[in-house]
Amino acid sequence: MNETEALSSHLRTVAVEAALAVAPDLRAAFRSRMDVQFKRDEHDPVTEHDRRAEERIRHALLGKVPDSTVVGEEGGRLEGSGRISWYVDPIDGTANFAHGLAFFCTAIGAVLDGRPVAAAVVDPIAGHIFSADLSGARLGDRPLVSTGTAQESRALLITGFPNSRELASGDPESAARFAGLVSRYGTVRRTGSAALTLAHVAAGWSDAALGTTVNAWDVCAAQLLVGQAGGTYVPFGGDPGWDQPCYLAHTRDLLPTALREFTDWYTTRAAGTDR
Template sequence: MDATELLDTAAEAARAVGPRLREAFRSRPQVALKRDFHDPVTEHDKAAEETIRGVLESRFPGSVIVGEEGGRTGSGEPVWYVDPIDGTANFASGLPYFCVSIAAAVAGELVAGIVYDPVREDEFTAAAGGAWCNGEPIRSAGAVRDREATLLCGYPSPLDLETDGEEGLRRYGRMVEAFASVRRPGSTALNLAHVAAGWADAVYGTRAQPWDVAAGALLVRRAGGVYLGDPLAPGDYLAHVGGFDLESSALAGTDVHKR
């Protein structure tokens, strides 16, 4: 399948929900809960995914769609990974750090992806030829060691604290001490896009789903950065700009790096 056509379709689907998300942003939409009170969902998550599915299915009938809200449907190629709002808690409370993430895989390999920031209208795209932001090539380059670097993370999550206990807090403390700055912005896909663009230097998280990381992982790799972990399976992930000294980093002790 042609990666350019897949990317164009993903971009069309992402843009299709931009007006709705911008209009609903800072309207304080009603929030429902999925797993627990740390895991919110709004009517706009579900409606946006329905719109995205409609575009994808119209262009590639019968293809598989794996969505955060609607689960897995279809039986053919390509396989689409869709997060209609990555960073729902931010979106629902009025913090301008969330995005739409769509990736396409063929024969088990990621071939196209977009991370779309509807507030800033930034489109981070990746395919065989490279990675771009709003059509301009991006390069994943920046700091080479912790003390110069900005780390974006979602660790420790409530589940991490439940599983790791005090060690989770100690690990986070080591990161805070080692890095020039540590930030928890709240959107995995947008964090990865920023590392791809060289706007941040590293990102680490646990228990990610493919719809969280697939597009961002492709962005990082196509921009010349490093992504560790399997973006098409649930699990931990670690990404950094090209040239970063991971072996000397506080991140070297994470499970994903050991693998």
């Protein structure tokens, strides 16, 4: 194991410990009465538990890697002097959490020199601990292998497209493109948590995932899980790099013809909008 791999392994351990530190509080708060506020609009909720969990995670990360940068969904960017940047989503799937739907997670990813190298995605209700470093991906202590069906007509796709803002844009193609995915995939679901959805792709519980309005903290950890489990993660829709606002992901077995057609259309549409 070289120096980078050893550091990656250490960062995975730190990420898992930080995510697990807030899991008991999230389980205790789940399906309780809570104050829900909104950021951009009614589709973008936040609770006191998001803010409290992020603060605790930030302290845990800086306690182990004190010179690192922490980028959180709620607290913004806290700049450090070191090479490590953490991307933290304390509750990915806040709307689910606030409504009592058990599909949300805590996601923590570590980036070294511009590359995700360690990840933790913890589902506090199911008790699933997904993690990855440069040696591979795991569910608990078991290696993850992203396998599934090869045919889209039999596959399970999870997507958040189109969301309310995309529909509000008035582009008639949005609904038609979603209908096309529904007709070509065996099953299509909308789950509301990009990080947990991608963890399910890494585990082979979903064959494919498609997102078009995500942030870096949504996907930093989970994309490493998919790749290290042998699946495919493709960022698109923005400047080159891992933190683009759109993604498609799938198991190593799937032939994603419809998804590739979608990304070609979406990229072309975005380029036309920019002109």
